[in-house]
Amino acid sequence: MDVMDRIKDTVESNRIVLFMKGSPEMPQCGFSGRTVQAVIACGQEFAYVDILADPEIRENLPRYANWPTFPQLYIDGELVGGCDITLELYMSGDLKKMIDGEAAH
Numbered sequence: 001m002d003v004m005d006r007i008k009d010t011v012e013s014n015r016i017v018l019f020m021k022g023s024p025e026m027p028q029c030g031f032s033g034r035t036v037q038a039v040i041a042c043g044q045e046f047a048y049v050d051i052l053a054d055p056e057i058r059e060n061l062p063r064y065a066n067w068p069t070f071p072q073l074y075i076d077g078e079l080v081g082g083c084d085i086t087l088e089l090y091m092s093g094d095l096k097k098m099i100d101g102e103a104a105h
Contacts, residue, residue, distance in 0.1 A: 003056045003057060003059075003060045004060060004063070004064060006057065007057060007060065007061060007064045008064070010047070010049060011064075011074045011077055012077055014046070014047035014074075015046075015075065015076060016039070016044060016045075016046035016047065016073075016074070016075050016099060017046060017047040017048065017049065017073075017074050018035065018036060018039060018046060018047070018048045018049075018071055018072070018073050018074075019048070019049045019051055019057070019061055019070060019071055019072045019073075019074075020032035020035065020036060020048055020049070020050065020051065020070065020071040021050070021051060021052050021070055021071070022050055022052060023048065023050055024036045024040065024048055028050075028052055029070075031069075031070070031071060031082065031083040032070065032071045032083075034083055034087060035071045035073060035082070035083045035086045035087070036048070036071075038086050038087055038089075038090035038095060039073065039086070039095075039099070041090065041096075042090070042095055042096045042099040042100070043096075043099075044099045044100065046099075051070055058070075065079040067079055067081070067082065069082050069083075070082070071083060071086075073086050075098050075099060076101075080095075080098065
């Protein structure tokens with residue numbers, strides 16, 4: 001399977017997925033660590049992809065949604081954003097609504 005198809009399949013087959021450096025238990029950068037904590041605080045299960053363990057995804061993910069940085073959070077197949085956007089949404093309460101499926105996004 002082509003890497004872009006693998007990324008698309010991951011995004012479409014998981015309601016919430018975080019492409020990050022490391023894992024939720026052991027983030028490998030501060031941005032990934034802060035983002036994963038915001039998602040965890042919303043109380044729903046989510047999938048993740050360690051881009052450090054898959055260099056092909058790390059190299060091609062920025063092309064997938066035209067977003068150059070990591071981490072990248074997707075909800076319902078749509079890119080939410082990276083660390084700053086995710087934290088802003090968390091602080092406003094909108095991230096929990098999105099994760100709970102309550103808000104149009």
